[in-house]
Amino acid sequence: MEEEEGEGKNYYTNNNQKSEIGKPLILLICGTLVYYHCAYRNSSLLSLISDVFIVLLCSLAILGMFFRHISITVPVDPLEWQISQDTANAIIATLANTLGAAESVLRVAATGHDKRLFIKVVVILYLLSAVGRVASGATVAYAGLCLFCLYIVAQSSQSISECASQILKRRESTGAAQDVM
Numbered sequence: 001m002e003e004e005e006g007e008g009k010n011y012y013t014n015n016n017q018k019s020e021i022g023k024p025l026i027l028l029i030c031g032t033l034v035y036y037h038c039a040y041r042n043s044s045l046l047s048l049i050s051d052v053f054i055v056l057l058c059s060l061a062i063l064g065m066f067f068r069h070i071s072i073t074v075p076v077d078p079l080e081w082q083i084s085q086d087t088a089n090a091i092i093a094t095l096a097n098t099l100g101a102a103e104s105v106l107r108v109a110a111t112g113h114d115k116r117l118f119i120k121v122v123v124i125l126y127l128l129s130a131v132g133r134v135a136s137g138a139t140v141a142y143a144g145l146c147l148f149c150l151y152i153v154a155q156s157s158q159s160i161s162e163c164a165s166q167i168l169k170r171r172e173s174t175g176a177a178q179d180v181m
Helices: 002-040 045-069 085-111 115-134 137-156 158-180
Strands: none
């Protein structure tokens, strides 16, 4: 009985790990399509949104006709499309915390009391300005999305995290050996 429970837990962990790797992959595909549409085709965001709605509407119409043709009824419940109040609160709280933290850092840097923070903020803003002159906003956003997806995949992948922990352990052990000498 314990083996069956263990196998069930392992199965659940594997499915959960697969879905964690699938999320950044879907995010990366959507980001690639948005980047292609906005950067290479030089289309506006409004054009992208209308194209997406046209494709969704046509796809749903074709599926509806196909399901009607083979006599399958598909119940459509708009309540399933809504997010919960807790999820909405969590999204808004995260956004408010991020903006509040950025505002706080800029306020402290602007006072000039913390010289290191002031220098860091000025250097980062200068680098962002330079990157903005070299690449378009869509390119920078897409590069950030790619890095974010790689971070999520690396965090959810057990083999990568095990390898990283072994490397960190080696560095710590060699650092301790050098301290003794």
